[in-house]
């Protein structure tokens with residue numbers, strides 16, 4: 150059994166080459182792996198499963214193909230794409246994982262995390278993280294019009310860069 154872990158690709162519509170490289174890589178891996186774990190920040194920004202940029206369509210198709218050939222695909226959110234939800238996971242044939250998740254590979258126990266929750270000395274980041282992961286606030290954020298969500302995201306990104 151072969152397991153592939155990926156994280157922090159930070160894919161963005163402004164970098165189509167990286168999206169294509171990822172699609173090609175996953176296509177190439179299809180005959181070699183049984184499981185794929187994407188452990189956060191597949192995308193540089195995610196503003197809701199209802200605003201999926203067209204540029205990501207080839208990736209969604211490739212992920213769906215992996216599932217079709219029997220590869221189990223798992224997805225954890227990161228500190229950039231934490232608004233990603235079941236809607237996107239379902240559309241690309243992936244299973245959403247909570248953080249942390251403990252899995253077993255053969256005899257080995259493996260703890261899966263994105264890792265940003267471990268940056269405990271960064272008090273202001275942890276405050277932001279608690280605020281941004283609040284389900285109640287996320288629910289209201291998703292009710293906002295897409296353009297408004299984009300402008301909030303742009304403002305946050307000028308303040309944070311990780």
Ligand SMILES: [Mn+2]
Pocket residue numbers: 157189190227228229263265311
């Ligand atoms: Mn990250």
